[in-house]
Amino acid sequence: MAIQSCVDVRNEWDIVSARQLGRDLAKDLGFSSVDQARITTAISELARNIYLYAGNGRICIEPIEEGNRRGLRIIANDTGPGIQDIRKVMEDGYTTSGGLGAGLPGVKRLMDEFAIHSTVDVGTEIHITKWLR
Amino acid sequence: MRVPILKLHEYLLISIQVELDDKTALQFQEDLLSKIHDTGAKGIVIDLTSVDMVDSFIAKVLGDVVKMSNLMGARVVLTGIQPPVAITLIDLGINMRDVPTALDLEQGLDKLQQDLEG
Numbered sequence: 147m148a149i150q151s152c153v154d155v156r157n158e159w160d161i162v163s164a165r166q167l168g169r170d171l172a173k174d175l176g177f178s179s180v181d182q183a184r185i186t187t188a189i190s191e192l193a194r195n196i197y198l199y200a201g202n203g204r205i206c207i208e209p210i211e212e213g214n215r216r217g218l219r220i221i222a223n224d225t226g227p228g229i230q231d232i233r234k235v236m237e238d239g240y241t242t243s244g245g246l247g248a249g250l251p252g253v254k255r256l257m258d259e260f261a262i263h264s265t266v267d268v269g270t271e272i273h274i275t276k277w278l279r
Numbered sequence: 280m281r282v283p284i285l286k287l288h289e290y291l292l293i294s295i296q297v298e299l300d301d302k303t304a305l306q307f308q309e310d311l312l313s314k315i316h317d318t319g320a321k322g323i324v325i326d327l328t329s330v331d332m333v334d335s336f337i338a339k340v341l342g343d344v345v346k347m348s349n350l351m352g353a354r355v356v357l358t359g360i361q362p363p364v365a366i367t368l369i370d371l372g373i374n375m376r377d378v379p380t381a382l383d384l385e386q387g388l389d390k391l392q393q394d395l396e397g
Contacts, residue, residue, distance in 0.1 A: 180367075252371035
């Protein structure tokens with residue numbers, strides 16, 4: 147019954163479309179205005195990473211249920227250059243773009259769950275989840 | 280899409296009410312600096328009451344436009360930052376420490392007046 151909605155990210159406008167989709171779904175699910183802002187911002191950061199580093203990729207968003215918990219899962223994947231050293235990109239303040247993105251540690255703090263898989267020359271996939279409180 | 284910039288005596292007033300994509304944000308930066316140049320405005324209020332999300336890019340554009348305006352001799356105050364925006368900015372690790380802020384337009388104008396007279 148969970149329906150996945152996706153946005154292809156190729157240009158700056160797609161970043162806006164991805165976060166608008168996230169905001170609409172978060173609102174429908176009944177997230178508070180603060181959590182809506184967290185989810186929307188996290189999507190914006192991941193979409194910008196795709197645009198900046200991979201050139202193109204995709205953001206998919208789906209409502210999820212686990213036991214009696216409900217939440218929203220966001221999957222960002224790209225077929226870009228991949229990340230050489232994941233430990234390094236998870237350090238606060240690390241940047242290769244001169245600080246254009248807040249980076250992945252910020253996204254992790256905004257959400258409840260965060261997982262990243264990346265293979266050099268293959269691409270990167272990031273899963274983030276926020277649970278309804 | 281362009282962000283309207285209103286002149287009021289020696290002030291410029293901006294209320295951001297559009298969804299800020301990257302291009303609109305950068306266009307606004309340029310428009311504001313031209314307007315400062317053309318009008319000789321000394322104080323600027325950028326009101327964010329209608330903005331429900333500020334990501335790292337928008338935060339950088341806003342922080343930069345404050346510094347750029349300062350270089351041109353004008354003071355900028357950001358006003359109306361909503362609670363969810365304040366919370367997510369700090370979660371993200373963006374503190375905008377050097378950016379003057381005020382609760383609303385009224386307090387923002389008061390702050391500018393004090394700065395300009397002081």
